[in-house]
Amino acid sequence: MDYISLAERVGIDKEKAVYVYKRMNGGYYLLLYYSKPPITYSLEDWPLLYLKRRKHYPKLAEPGYNEAFQLLVTLDVYSIVGTSYFLLHGDHNVPYTLIEREMKEVYEAIKQAANQESLYPYPSMGEPIEADFTGFVNDVVEKRKRDDEEDNVKLFNEIAYNSEVMDNLKRSYPWAKTISEEKSLKAVSLANLLDKFLEEVKEKIFYLAAERTRIFDKILVERGIRDAVYFVKKSDIKDSPTNEFEAEVLRIIKDIKSSSSYL
Structure with missing residues (x-):
């Protein structure tokens, strides 16, 4: 199942769905x-994706396009919120109040963006679109499980x-141009750039x-996507961790530093 197929299934014109899909x-x-x-x-930029394409708002507000756009936003929100809810509760039946909260925030942001540039009309939130988003949630859940199991050294x-x-580094040192991906952290360390890389x-x-600690999901479900993102953005590295999240940060950094050493 993909967005276009889902749109057709709920009665949205394929041409309009394709237009929305491409613009977003x-x-x-x-x-x-x-x-x-x-x-x-x-x-990290939520919900900027919908806002930076504001020049398309008048078209997206037209009948048919408005519904297609709302379906895309709904799919996105269900994929994000539904994933966090499932990872915390093992349940696909995410309360609609959580979905509605995010939808209203997105449309309020769209309204503000449109008003700032005197754009009218702009997409508006209609009645909830009923569809089965379980497959999309499962896709993202699988990606999250992959992240949980990813080897820190290989990833970084x-x-x-x-x-x-x-x-x-490659511009400054000719030898760096021959470095393989598997030796990248060692090369960065050899050039005394590990701290800069970590930053x-x-x-x-x-x-x-x-x-991995699910703090992102807990905050997202309790307070919303923006608050979960804000939590990450305001985080810092603590030498003496006081919770599981801070301890996991140090574990990841320890793996990076250990793998970068030539000793």
């Missing part, structure tokens, strides 16, 4: 589905290989730790 680049569900660990990092070697620190990727470390 597939929505947050698609971002999560194709993201590398930690996938919740894809939510890959991140290091594609990092800004590595790009600068570059600390948010990804926080997201990964927040996923």
Whole structure:
């Protein structure tokens, strides 16, 4: 099942669904589905994806397009909230009040973005769209389980290989151009750039730790997506952890540092 098929199933014109899908680049569900660990990092700008394409609002407000857009937002919200709810409770029956809370926040943000630029009309939230989003939630749950089991060394070697620190290293040292992905952390350490690399990727470390300890999901279910993202963004590295999340952050950093040593 994909968004277009779902749209047709609930009676939305395929052409209108395709238009919305393309303008929104597939929505947050698609971002999560194709993201590398930690996938919740894809939510760091929530709900900016809907706001930065505001020039399309008048078209998206038209009959048929408005419903197609609402379905995409609903799918995204169910995929995100439904995943957190399932990981915490093992249940797909997420209370609609949690979905409605996020939907209202998204549409309020859209309204504010439209008013700032005097755009009218803009998409509006209609009656709830009834559909089965379980398959989409299961897709994201599987990605989250993959994140839980991901080897820290392998993951951060890959991140290091594609990092800004590595790009600068290759420009500065000819030998760095021959470094394999598996040796990326060692190369960064050899160039005395490990601290700089950790600073570059600390948010990804926080997201990964927040996923694994489920603190991200607890905050999301209790207070919403924005608050869960804000928790990660305001986090810091604590030398003396006072909770499971802070301890997991240190475990990840310890693995990175241990694997980067040539000793």
